Amino acid sequence: MKTQELLKISLRQNAIFIPSEMIVNDSKNLSGTTSVLAANVAKLGFTFSESLLQALNNVNPKYKIEVLEVLREVLGTDKNWTPLVKEWNVPTGESILDHILTFFGNTFRMTGGTVLQCGHIIPDNTFPLERYNGCPFCGTPFEFGKLENIGQGSKLKVLELWKEKDLNDFYISLLQSKTALDATQVDSLKITMKYLALPKTEIAMKETLMLVIDLLIENGNEDLASQFLKTPTDILRYLWYKNTGLLQIIEPKTIIKRASKNNQHFYNVLDTSAQAKIASQKDLKLKYSRKECLMVANWLNNMQMDVETMCEIMHPKRGMWVRFIRALRLAEYSKRKGFEKLNFLMDVFYNQVYDVWQSKVNSSRLKFDADKTFALLKQRPGLFARSLFSNMLWFGADETIKHFEEVIDKVPARLVFTLNMYAQNYFDVNMQRSVKPLGGTNKRIASNQLLKLYDDAQLATMKNQIEELTILAMKKRFASVSNPNKTIYIDPQLYNMPVSIGDRSETVQDLPVALMGTRFPVEGNEVRLFMQWGAALSAQHLDMDLSCHIAYEDRSDICSFSRLTTTGCQHSGDIRSIPNKIGTAEYININIDELTKAKAKFVTFTCNAYSNGSITPNLVVGWMNSKYPMKISERTGVAYDPSCVDHQVRVTQNVAKGLVFGVLDVAKREIVWLEMTFGGQVVGGLDFKGVQALLAKLNSKLNIGNLLELKAEAQGLTIIDTENADEVYNAQWAMNDALVTQLLID
Known part of the structure; x- marks a missing residue:
């Protein structure tokens, strides 16, 4: 094992x-x-x-x-990869009329037709049953084949x-990892x-620290774990991770709202959002043993930080802290001898006799008191960096940059890189940005309204100021590290790999990993999407849908369960129930030549949970690509070949109804790997402009190759074309994203 x-x-x-x-x-x-x-x-x-x-x-x-x-x-070679339709690359000719006739035939129990294993009667002259591996009406599979075309x-x-x-x-x-x-x-x-x-x-x-602390506590080393807990937020993050499995502190109301929304349904009779809300509230209830209560009480009582500062740090999550204080019986423990600091903390926190730094910043900012605002921001360089762009628009670029230069050396490197990457998009008045709130799905937000106060030349100057400032800061950091080496090799592939900052992927890549934004060239004329779900689960109704959204210059199209055949795309059929333990699969074939002829621009790959709830855990999605034609079994319709898989991801813990897992650029014949969550039971809920905003965000990122060029310039290294260099950076090295982050020098 x-x-x-x-x-x-x-x-x-x-x-x-x-x-x-x-x-x-x-x-x-x-x-x-x-x-x-x-x-x-x-x-x-x-x-x-x-x-x-x-x-x-x-x-x-x-x-x-x-x-x-x-x-x-x-x-997944031992899983079931049989689709609903045999030779599904040839349309079955089924229509909505077939479904209507079958519905009435089963509702009124008409005689004649074919009775299937699921109990449904398929009237004569409707679905061509010889083409199906299951029931075309309810999407229940009956026949299962094995992988035939491998290699x-x-x-x-x-x-x-x-x-x-x-x-x-x-x-x-x-x-x-930084x-x-x-x-x-x-x-x-x-x-x-x-x-x-x-x-x-x-x-x-x-977040990494929480995993280490959890390991130490499980091994009975609570005292050793306490040395890593520097602030009350560290304690709150650990407690919330143990309760929810989430390494980010997502508000309970956000989790409950997501669970409720995921269980909404097109048909009111199938809507279970109210029950899901109650179940989610129950799951989030806090309950701790006496041992756990004492452990947290000791952590807070022994923390090397003054009480007022602790209270200020606790303030943004005050509602959550009130719940934890009650569940952990901290008021009771604070009355014990030796817990005087905890007692004082409870008194100050409940009576709110402390100042909040953020309120001072907001107040001075609204009063347009630049000196006081910047004096406060300099106390916390990281937060200064996060609000730099908006402050440039509020107080003026030159003054803001002048103050920020004084503390930029104290700003974490990942934030310096982020400023350089996102300035191009932020200062574009016509650009909508892609953001992902904690616990939510990707959204588009409009540009800052203050941008309208400035003309194009002034905004361009702001972009240049940010770029010059951040690149100079990065070069200084590289130059500060002595390097005895003379030569460096940079693999050309690294110029297609963005530096992974802020891309918190929620899916697991079991095959060789790729950074979000990585581009995969298409060798042949065909791309085959696949989705497999339900492995290890008992037979049940569990409807996951594989779909794609096709964007043209002036219109859009979809290929999904509701539109099995469209220009350049063919779906394998809609399966709505899974067999026992082995799972089931859906495919979509994408013909690039047909799409090019029809002048399609992008094809977005998506999967959705049509059933109530979020996407089922351990669902696998990906795409296949080969220079040679990829066969489909004539007998069963199985179309999966592991040797042709370009990329695949496995959903583990996901709170989303929909997931975008790739975009095909038809003209360039390349696929961009990205992960974007969205709401909605079907592909119709996808906001393609949101996909474009995310692509723009990924394109704005500094790539690993350019970052290494900065390092070479700052440290006086000569770039050579062979791996016989003192420092070698190839694609294999870049696969370890955590290792790449070591270039971010603080």
Whole structure:
């Protein structure tokens, strides 16, 4: 079990982990079991580097079996990939009239027709039943096929060798990451923490710290955990994580509202939003043992911070703190001997005899008192950076920049990069920006109204001021680090990979990971979307929908359960019930030549939960792409080939009804990997302008290649075209996003 879990982590980094104790000899001749393993792995779309092949050749055959089993598990080869329609690339010709006639036939129990396993009667001369693997009326599958066409992929992904040092370095890089970990990294960190000892290293992010604290407390090291809790917000974040599994402090009302909205339905009789609201409120109730209450009371009582400052930090989440204080019986513990500081804290907090820094800033800002406002903002450089753009519009660019220059060296590097990346969009009066509120879905917001006070030349000057200031600051930070190296190699692929800052992905990538915004070229004429859900669940009604939105210059179109065939797109049929344990699948074929001829611009890939609630956990979506034609089984319609998979993601914990997981640029013939949540049961709920806003946000980001060029210039490194350099930055290195963040020097 341990080795399989660690193998999954290494696979996400395009490698295979082999512990040194697994290598039992040093044979140079390729064994029969190794040859068989390589052949089977090639059918799945992978191959081994020379060093990995040599290592695998000398491991126990049982470990070779584990490697193959992990690859098959991740690629879902044992799942059911049978769609509703056989040879679904040819339209069945079904119409709305077929559904109406079948509805009346079943409502009035008309005689004649064909009775299916689900009990529905299909009248004669309606659906061509010989074309279906299940009921075309209710979407229940009856027939299940196996993967038939495997190994059609036009290129193999090369896997590298990982040893103990590589695994430990990866572990440390996750802990040291200077940006918030995404869902894939969090999952990897939890696995490594489970099987490896916690290394002594600085932990940069509060969210990462919560995972470490949780591990320490589970192992009975509450006192050791307390040293990491520097502020009351750290305590609140940990308590909320334990209660909800969320590393961000999302307000209870937001979670309840989301749960209620996700359970709304087009048909009132199926609406369960009221019940979902009550269930969510019940789930969020707080209940703690005496041991847990005492632990938190000690944390607050022993905190090295004055009481007024603690109260000010608690103020923004005052409503949540009141709930936690009651649930943890802190008022009771504050009366005990030795808890005098906690007693004072309760008194000051409840009577609100403390000043709030943000209220002072807001007050002085409204009075247009620039000196006082900037004096306050300089006390907290991070918050100054977050409000820099709006203050430039409010007080004037020159004065704001002058004050900000005094503290920019104290601003975290990730915020400096963010300023440089988003200035282009923020100061565009016509640009709508993409934002994602905590616990919500992606939204579009209008540009700041104050932009209308300035002309284009003034706004362009503001953009230039931000760019010059931030690039100078980044160069200074790079230059401050001594570097004995002389040459550097930058892989050309890194210029297509944005620096991942602020992209908090909520899906897990079990195959080699890609940063949001990464572009995948389409080799052939066809892209095949796939979605698989319901594996390991009992048979039930569970309706997930795979769809796509096609944008033209002057109109839009969709391909979904309600429109199976449209220009350039063909859907495999709408499945609404899952079989027992093995799951089910839907596909969409996208013909790029047809879309080009029709002058389509973009195709957006989406999945939705038509059933009440959010997208079901462990649902997998992705796309396939190959230079060669990808066959569809004539017998069953199975169209999944793991060797053709370009990218796939697995939903773990998601509060959204809809998910965008990619956009095809028809003219460029490339797919942009992005993750954008939206509300609504169907693809019609998608706001395509919101997708465009997110694409603009991703395009504005500084890419890794340009960042490394800044480093080279600041440290006097010569960029060369080969990997025979003192510093080598290739695509394999960039796959570890946490390692890339180490370039952000604070």
